[in-house]
Amino acid sequence: MAKKKSVYICQSCGSVSPKWIGKCPECGAWSSYVEEMPQDEITSSAKIRDVQPLLLGSIRGLEVDRTVTGIGELDQVLGGGFVKGSVVLVGGEPGIGKSTIMLQVAGILGTRGAKILYASGEESPSQIKMRAERLGIETDKLSILATNSLEDILTAADRDKFEYIVADSVQTIASEELSSAPGTVGQVKHVTYRMVEAAKQKGITTLIVGQVTKDGYIAGPKVLEHLVDTVLYFEGDYSRGIRILRSVKNRFGPTNEVGLFEMSSQGLLECPDGGLLGSTKSDAPGKVLVPVMEGTRAFLVELQSLVTPTYFQFSRRNANGFDTNRLNMLIAVLDKKGGLNLGASDIYLNIAGGIKITETSADLAVCAAIVSSFREKPVRTDTVFIGEVGLTGETRNVANIKNRLTEAVKFGIKRAYLPEKIDFDGKLDIIPVKNISDFLDKF
Ligand SMILES: Nc1ncnc2c1ncn2[C@@H]1O[C@H](COP(=O)(O)OP(=O)(O)OP(=O)(O)O)[C@@H](O)[C@H]1O
Ligand SMILES: [Mg+2]
Incomplete structure (x- = not known):
């Protein structure tokens, strides 16, 4: 089958162009074109598909399979731990501690025997190893993959049957299906969409790290919030080492819940008593x-x-x-x-x-x-x-x-x-x- 060619779509009026244009000829918006994969054309058979809605009473309730991490502050923010097959986006400014908490969580789950793929497009395996040593993480169940390719991550996840994927960060991972650079709106949306698809189909719990800058960088996690199940934001005061983890969206728990941490050389320590x-x-x-x-x-x-x-x-x-x-x-x-x-x-x-x-x-x-x-x-x-x-x-x-x-x-x-x-x-x-x-x- 011939590979589908990506198109550029104006985010303001929806007009489609085969190449990037600075100003939309339809609505006049500037820099509004974002690269996306085209929707499949609707075939005549799709239009006449015989769909059967279900009666509410006939639907079996879903047992939510949760994994408690043991980091109390994080579990509280998540509403009782990670839900299997859910996608959690962790956003925050550079240096706030996103990779630290991800590695701490991966370390804990790995020690319990879960199979985890830590995919990093930002740091080399030796950098991650250095951080893991500082945080005192010793597990053989944690696999590190330094790559910028979404396809590499999905292939590895599929082949080795990982239960968890950590993608650090979505801005540094790109799909070969699109020609635009990593970090562009089209790429981060497409990468997240594909990871959500894999998470739902294969039950892989996926943790995606997203960068936000002080001036609200356009390809930041904001554009991804509707795609994922849970959105957590790290905020805080660098000088005092206080970090607040806040849930702003949660399909499996309360929103606006916060966890309080303190950054130390051993990683993020919990402050359960508030302060x-x-x-x-x-x-x-x-x-x-x-x-x-x-x-x-x-x-x-x-x-x-x-x-x-x-x-x-x-x-x-x-x-x-x-x-x-x-x-x-x-x-x-x-x-x-x-x-x-x-x-x-x-x-x-x-x-x-x-x-x-x-x-x-x-x-x-x-x-x-x-x-x-x-x-x-x-x-x-x-x-x-x-x-x-x-x-x-x-x-x-x-x-x-x-x-x-x-x-x-x-x-x-x-x-x-x-x-x-x-x-x-x-x-x-x-x-x-x-x-x-x-x-x-x-x-
Ligand atoms: N030895 C150390 N002792 C105390 N704190 C440290 C030490 N090393 C790093 N840190 C803290 O960890 C922070 C970096 O954490 P981390 O790399 O997890 O952030 P990040 O959000 O992933 O950043 P980036 O956006 O650059 O990936 C530093 O800002 C610092 O506060
Ligand atoms: Mg990081």
Whole structure:
């Protein structure tokens, strides 16, 4: 049979071209052509195929075959371990620890006797061996294949009946069916698609590593998310060695679950007790603590604010790890409802430890950090602030308050500013604040 020739398809309007074009003649989009394999032409017999839908009650339930890795934080993120035949994409910035966790997992599974193929297009076998020695991995069940060819990986997997494949990384692996270079959108999509196909047909659990860069590299894992079963992202703070593994999609478990790790010379170590993320012991003005929820877990996080007189015509407001629009809103509430004159101040907000706060439960803590820096009044290090702040200046309760307080108490917190008094068993002095002006009076 003659080999099918790849075509270029405009991702904006769908027009097809036999070669790459910079600007689409149909819709005018630039750089929108991506190399793909053409769909088979629909034959007349395909159109009249006699398909029979099944009644729901007649379908036998699928027993999910899970393998618990023993790395508790990873198992929790996966929803109880790897599901046989599933495809997991692990994304993250360069150097965050993707290859490290993959090799650790491969080492554990290999020691238990599973047959694993670790295919790397980035590193040579001796580099991988060096890392394995550092991580203390000793197993003969782990096969290393240094290749950039998808076909090599699939052939090896088929011939030697591997149960697991690790592909590190999808950006360095290319299929010979397409002529474009590894890492292009067409290649990463095609490679992932073929690996998913093999995983489903042969029951091979497949772990795919994907690079993401800070500026959101186009051929990054984002374009692959819909193809795979589970998507995990590594985030974190390089300087402190904290790594957060987050599930953003999971067909076999909860999403937005997080696992906490610390990078060390022996690899990624689990931090099962959560932790005081990125915190220092000092009580400088502008520093406050807030317990935030990540999935079903609470973490104590440090917020820092700096309020300085502005030297320009317009004051600057800058947030790192927090939504700048929400920061501006909270400043406006403090200004109008709290009577603080912040108009002539530059205000900076930073979430320590490279964490991103996306929930409104940190509103009160943000206000506290700003007020603390503005008034040059340090906040006691045994205090947390929890609550949402509305445009009218009133404070509102947030979900999972008891989980948050329990986590805070673990780290020696003795006082909590909350929207209202609640029953809490732990030894905690609760200060209820109805609204922003009440808060400023009690602060
Ligand atoms: N001897 C060591 N001691 C402590 N940490 C180390 C050591 N060697 C490497 N690391 C850590 O491992 C990280 C690299 O991990 P890894 O190679 O798994 O990352 P990666 O996400 O696969 O990177 P890449 O995108 O380059 O493939 C380094 O950034 C460093 O933090
Ligand atoms: Mg790597």
